[in-house]
Amino acid sequence: MTALQTTSSSPIPQRRVSRRTFLRDSAAAAVAIGAAALPSALGASVRSSGPFRKGKVIDCHAHLNHRSRATWKADDQKLIEAADKLGIDQLCCSILTPRRPATADGFRECNRWTADGMRRFPGRVLGYCYVNPGYGREALDEVRRCIEERGFIGIKLYNEYTCTEPVVFPIVELAIELGVPILQHASHSHYFVDDQPRMTDGGHLAELARSYPEAMLICAHISGGGDWEWTIKALRHAPNVLLDTSGSVTDEGTVEMAAAVVGADRVVFGCDSSMTAGVGKIRGANLNAQEKQKILGGNMMRLLRRRKS
16 A cells, blocks of 8 residues: 555545635636626626616726837727626726826826726726825826816825825815825835835824815725735724725635625725635625625725715
8 A cells, every 4th residue: 555545444534614715716717617607696787777687896906008018909999808707897907007206297198098097988987186295286286187188086095105294285286175085005015115115004004084074085905915804903993994895815704804894894805816716705795785785886986975076
């Protein structure tokens, strides 16, 4: 008998199936069945309006492609096709410069391309205006142009500055004036990220929220890496900060903890390009249907209705 052989009397080891393992294996099975089945599982296809329609589904954190990529046009189309398959009605999109800190010419170019994406996919793509706050008046003028003239729905800030640096405050004040949210790139890493020395985390956003209680802030991708439990707890007492579920991390309990600690009213659905994982973590969450619908679209719709004309 070789080491690989067993006798019929040998005990068969029993595999203990945890909830995390069950959800992971279930997700794998769902992918095997095919993405076409997902819209009905969500409750509706993006095009449907029948009795199973539960409400609009909005991805609060998405990106169109920078046109330095030869395949940008086809990749943008694939994004919309993926949204169709997954039952996502609208995607709140920005385009970032490949290298940062962004120049004024660089972020203006990205925003022109985002505006073009809104025209190419009318009603599907909603635009965030991406700026580098370090450009002062040029950044403020670009935000006003994008919101007032191009119909963008919010502002995207990356890691050029930590959100508590004074250079960011005029952007926040303009967002309050215009009644639009700010989606802030954020993470609480366990190590220093060399290429992001001014990374914002949940604690910074809580501090900014206390200074500007009228601001509508979104903490990007709590599932995007770093210590998501710390981030959620840091934002417990910051009622004007919403938590975006996007990111490629699929740890068990992330969405449930966010809903339990800050309330389902402060959690918003996002994918940040991890499309099936983004949908799956909401579907698999141990929350009731009403809570899931708030996260999938209701909370973001409430935020967008605060836009000032």
